[in-house]
Amino acid sequence: RKEVEQDPxxxxxxxxxxxxxxxxxxxxxxxxxxxxxxxxxxxxxxxMSVYSSGNEDGRFTAQxxxxxxxxxxxxRDSKLSDSATYLCEGxxxxxxxxxxxxxxxxxx
Amino acid sequence: xxxxxxxxxxxxxRTGEKVFLECVQDxxxxxxxxxxxxxxxxxxLIYFSYDVKMKxxxxxxxxxxxxxxxxxxxxxxxxxxxxxxxxxxxxxxxxGTGLYYEQYxxxxxxxxxx
Numbered sequence: 001r002k003e004v005e006q007d008p009x010x011x012x013x014x015x016x017x018x019x020x021x022x023x024x025x026x027x028x029x030x031x032x033x034x035x036x037x038x039x040x041x042x043x044x045x046x047x048m049s050v051y052s053s054g055n056e057d058g059r060f061t062a063q064x065x066x067x068x069x070x071x072x073x074x075x076r077d078s079k080l081s082d083s084a085t086y087l088c089e090g091x092x093x094x095x096x097x098x099x100x101x102x103x104x105x106x107x108x
Numbered sequence: 109x110x111x112x113x114x115x116x117x118x119x120x121x122r123t124g125e126k127v128f129l130e131c132v133q134d135x136x137x138x139x140x141x142x143x144x145x146x147x148x149x150x151x152x153l154i155y156f157s158y159d160v161k162m163k164x165x166x167x168x169x170x171x172x173x174x175x176x177x178x179x180x181x182x183x184x185x186x187x188x189x190x191x192x193x194x195x196x197x198x199x200x201x202x203x204g205t206g207l208y209y210e211q212y213x214x215x216x217x218x219x220x221x222x
Contacts, residue, residue, distance in 0.1 A: 034210045043214060043216050044198075046210045046212075094139075094158065096211065
């Protein structure tokens with residue numbers, strides 16, 4: 001049972017680039033989604049919540065496409081400090097389901 | 109700020125030992141979770157608890173048990189540690205039974221079984 005899928009990457013981009021990741025989900029009843037950021041050897045920390053159509057916070061935009069059952073995370077003007085793994089969590093029930101994460105490497 | 113703490117950051121145990129991993133949260137959250145994280149496999153749910161003394165199996169409960177005697181504390185027990193249980197163990201909590209709440213993670217325990 002794997003209800004949430006992510007491209008593991010790595011996505012290797014230069015500073016200043018715009019990069020987008022997708023996360024697909026199989027449970028059409030899913031109501032809420034979350035993007036977490038996880039630095040190497042650290043715990044995941046919430047980056048953004050996505051409850052309806054989308055959410056924006058500075059350089060980060062998360063969008064939900066219910067018709068195609070995916071959420072996306074867009075990072076504009078990438079910084080070296082954005083290098084991390086980005087985990088997607090989908091909520092179709094009270095049991096949380098995570099994707100395996102997408103690795104982002106931002107280089108000078 | 110929500111704080112989730114785990115009893116050890118690093119732990120080395122021998123095969124066959126009984127291992128206790130402790131997790132404490134300070135925000136009165138109803139839900140607590142134990143995950144293990146391995147390279148290429150992502151976060152896998154071992155057990156979770158939605159209330160005191162309540163527990164449910166996650167995706168990979170074999171070889172593990174849990175205990176939740178108090179709301180703030182959720183313990184993971186490896187009954188007889190094996191080398192394939194070498195992993196990073198992450199505890200998390202969230203309020204309510206909600207579909208709409210994010211999880212708060214502890215710093216993790218890196219367990220090595222030799």
